[in-house]
Amino acid sequence: EILVDGLYRNHGFWQTKKGGKDVGYFGSDQGILRVSAPEKRGGQWKTELIMEGHIGEIATIDIDNDGEDEIMTIEEFHGDTIDFAHALVGTKLAGQNAFVCGVRRKDCELFAVTYEDGEYKVTMIEKGVGPANLCVVNEKDRDIIVAANHTANEAAVYFVTE
Numbered sequence: 001e002i003l004v005d006g007l008y009r010n011h012g013f014w015q016t017k018k019g020g021k022d023v024g025y026f027g028s029d030q031g032i033l034r035v036s037a038p039e040k041r042g043g044q045w046k047t048e049l050i051m052e053g054h055i056g057e058i059a060t061i062d063i064d065n066d067g068e069d070e071i072m073t074i075e076e077f078h079g080d081t082i083d084f085a086h087a088l089v090g091t092k093l094a095g096q097n098a099f100v101c102g103v104r105r106k107d108c109e110l111f112a113v114t115y116e117d118g119e120y121k122v123t124m125i126e127k128g129v130g131p132a133n134l135c136v137v138n139e140k141d142r143d144i145i146v147a148a149n150h151t152a153n154e155a156a157v158y159f160v161t162e
Helices: none
Strands: 013-018 021-028 031-036 046-051 055-061 070-075 085-093 096-103 110-116 119-126 131-138 143-149 154-160
Touching: 013 055, 021 070, 031 055, 055 096, 070 085, 085 110, 085 143, 096 131, 110 143, 119 154
Parallel strands: 055 085, 085 131
Antiparallel strands: 013 021, 021 031, 021 055, 031 046, 055 070, 085 096, 096 110, 110 119, 131 143, 143 154
């Protein structure tokens, strides 16, 4: 079943919960499409274009703890202001909501964005590695960032404990 047609250069995908229900976000040259599954099998899927623009990647998290998820995007496709931004995840790091981001060119950095004392804070995790993809696993006493570091030609594991 085709839910929406005419979305080009689909690249970013993010899955999360909204109002206790599973939703998916899709980035494309037409913007961000939010897709919600039907309440019951055979029901109607809900689709909403929630933002226009050329969206390469998307992630959500309530970074400022106000009860509403914030959306972080990479725009345009692979970024046009940060050279070839490519990886993006909304997660918890050391118990704090954060976005973890990767850039494949320029300084090839892996970094986290948090919101502390009313300001956004960027924490550099590593430079010169150029993450192409990221995953974060939250454990009881630590968080694990798994990165496919394209520039460094490595698969890397970072442990976050504080």
